[in-house]
Amino acid sequence: MPEGGPHIVAKDLTMAYGDFLIQQNLNFEIRRGEVFIIMGGSGCGKSTLLKIMIGLKSPKTGDVFYDGKAFWASSKQEQVAVKRKFGTLFQSGALWSGMTLAENIGLALKQYTDLDDAEIREVAAYKLALVGLAGFEDFYPSEISGGMKKRAGLARGMAMDPDILFFDEPSAGLDPISAKLLDDLILELRDSLGTTVVVVTHELESIFAIGDNSVFLDPVTKTQLATGNPKELRDHSPNFDVRNFLMRGTAPQEASAA
Amino acid sequence: MSAAAITANDAGAGTVQVALSGDWLLGHGLPGPDPVLDRLRKAPKPSSVAFDTGSLGDWDTGLVTALVAIHRSAEANGVQVDDAGLPEGARRLVALAFAVKEREGARRTDERTPFLQRIGESTLDAWNAGKELLAFVGEMILSARRFFTGKATYLRSDILLHIEEAGADALPIVTLISFLIGMIFAFVGVMQLNMFGAGIFTANLVALAMVREMSAIMTGIIMAGRTGAAYAAQIGTMKVNEEVDALSTLGINPMDFLVTPRVIALILMMPLLSLYSSLMGILGGMLVGLIMLDVSLQQYVQQTISAVGLNSLFGGLFKSLVYGILVALAGCQQGIACGSSAMAVGQATTQAVVRGIVLIVVSASVLTVIYINLGI
Known part of the structure; x- marks a missing residue:
């Protein structure tokens, strides 16, 4: 595994739906083992940026570099190889409703490893236990609560021991305690496995609790306003909108001195 | 007050x-x-x-x-x-x-599009829909190749489930409709043919109509309403739920995982259902024939057997195969192209049924002309 250089780099990303521009000129770097937050007000294109990063939607211009290799410029096979290192937790969990939790987690293992069914089941049971769902292997997604679906989705995202975990609004729709537990789990994964974590969220508490680095997207100017550690941005960002966002709309006009 | x-x-x-x-x-x-x-x-x-x-x-x-x-x-x-x-x-x-100023351009004005523009737009829509369908056919062929070369990811249990849903579960409705259609044909046949004393030819009429045309068309339409709609709704809901995205991020092609197993299940089941439907139709016709005509069971069966050649049989089965492909295609294509709202799933389901039936009827006409020219 190459060390040193940034793990993920976004270069001059511009994203659009047809002619409708969402964001332009996005440039940021994510280091290995970092928790990176993509934040901004509703409708600024956070989830779209995530879709581009996980290879679901192509950018209009620019590219995302993983370990220095341009993702969108590479071939389909190479993209699949890069994507194998990803784990994704979708906003609603997006568990496959026709399969049990164990089958949900096992699908990636079945696809990419030589493990036999018993071994796959064992891994699935272990991953479920990690997220506090031990014993739920044979439940269908429709039989568990929203918070449990999210955790099961995380277990599925972790099935292949990914290098990078992507989270789309992990704490949306969770009660404060479950949200806190999920935050702790994210930090735990990062610390024990060295996983790089990319989180789309606008929950301030989460942002400050887990974020090492961040990018702030603005829906008005349609570009990034700031990038850096969220706590520092809150206290010292020269941009009023960024500070105001991070202080729940109560920021003073002047930034405090560094 | x-x-x-x-x-x-x-x-x-x-x-x-x-x-x-x-x-x-x-x-x-x-x-x-x-x-x-x-x-x-x-x-x-x-x-x-x-x-x-x-x-x-x-x-x-x-x-x-x-x-x-x-x-x-x-x-x-x-x-x-x-x-x-x-x-x-x-x-x-x-x-x-008045605290928050009205956002500029937020207010929608009612615009009436001129008649010609609407014609133009719907023509373009139809043209694009055709292109989408063709692109989907191409993807489906590539996916089928991966399926048969063992490169596709799918669950074998999924195929069996789809086979059950598209096959065994459809038997009651196919039985009912085919039996009644057979009876209706026989009624009409008996009335008309008896007028010049050729009542026994009712057996020919029912058997040929069922085997060559009606069983394939009726099962096709039943499957469009039953299975094509179900495919569109299932895949569409998965799309709304981000389940399709979740497959893609794993590097699993949704065509391989969701579409091909469904298409294969329907292709396997349609000829069987169609054959069964022919049999039911002939039985329905026989019931009416035996009651209304002065013939024995043996005579009627003999007449039926002599009427249906292998050409007719295989011609009918081939048609049902084509209809099965078309129904599965319309259903899965609409599911994959579905937007991300509950409304969109409803539209996709409706479109799946409508397109399925249109495709069946159009291809039935084309196939009939081809058959006639080939002398089948």
Whole structure:
């Protein structure tokens, strides 16, 4: 595994739906083992940026570099190889409703490893236990609560021991305690496995609790306003909108001195 | 409870005094702000509006909407609003309504598209739909190749499940409809053919019609309504739920995982269902024939067997195979192309059935012409 250089780099990303521009000129770097937050007000294109990063939607211009290799410029096979290192937790969990939790987690293992069914089941049971769902292997997604679906989705995202975990609004729709537990789990994964974590969220508490680095997207100017550690941005960002966002709309006009 | 009233009086010095009285509650026949709005527009132009709410009773949104309308009109006419006379709560609610400026371009205006433009747009839509369908066919062929070379990811249990849903589960409805169709044909046949003493040929009529055309078309239409719709709804819902995205991020092609197993299940089941449907139709016809005609069971069966050649049989089965492909194609394509809302799933399902049936009928005509030219 190459060390040193940034793990993920976004270069001059511009994203659009047809002619409708969402964001332009996005440039940021994510280091290995970092928790990176993509934040901004509703409708600024956070989830779209995530879709581009996980290879679901192509950018209009620019590219995302993983370990220095341009993702969108590479071939389909190479993209699949890069994507194998990803784990994704979708906003609603997006568990496959026709399969049990164990089958949900096992699908990636079945696809990419030589493990036999018993071994796959064992891994699935272990991953479920990690997220506090031990014993739920044979439940269908429709039989568990929203918070449990999210955790099961995380277990599925972790099935292949990914290098990078992507989270789309992990704490949306969770009660404060479950949200806190999920935050702790994210930090735990990062610390024990060295996983790089990319989180789309606008929950301030989460942002400050887990974020090492961040990018702030603005829906008005349609570009990034700031990038850096969220706590520092809150206290010292020269941009009023960024500070105001991070202080729940109560920021003073002047930034405090560094 | 007293009736709501509103009056606008000139109070001197260019001030219009708006007197509000009674209970201003929604759904109780409110007078609305029109007297005030009329006064604001008329000369001599007032310089300010003031309110007198001394005899105002209960009020709710009904009052506030009237006040907002007065404010808007005053603003447009350059008239000062002095809202000191309003109840405290109403004043704050009005202020809240004006706190955030209307976003530019947020208000949608009703545009009527000219007739020619609408024709043009729907033509383009149809053209694009055709292109999408063709692209989907291409993807499906590539996916089928991966399936048969063992490179596709899918669950074998999925195929079995789809086979059960598209096959065994469809038997009751296919039985009912085919049996009745066979009976209807036999009725018509007996009535007409008996007129010149050829009643026994009812057996030929029923058997040929069922085997060559009707069984394939009827099962095709049943499957479009049953299975094609189900495919579109299943895949569409998975799309709404981000389940399809989740597959893609794993590097699993949704075509391989979701579409091909469904198509294969339907392709396997359609000829079997069609064969079964022919049999049911012939049995239905036989029931009517035996009751209404003076023939024995043996004669009727003999007549049926002599009427149906292998050409007719295989011609019919081939048709059912084609219809099966078309129904699965329409259903899965609509599912994959589905937008991300509950409404979109409904539209996709409707479109899946409509397209499925249209494709069946069109291809039935084409195939019949080809068969006739080939002499089958």
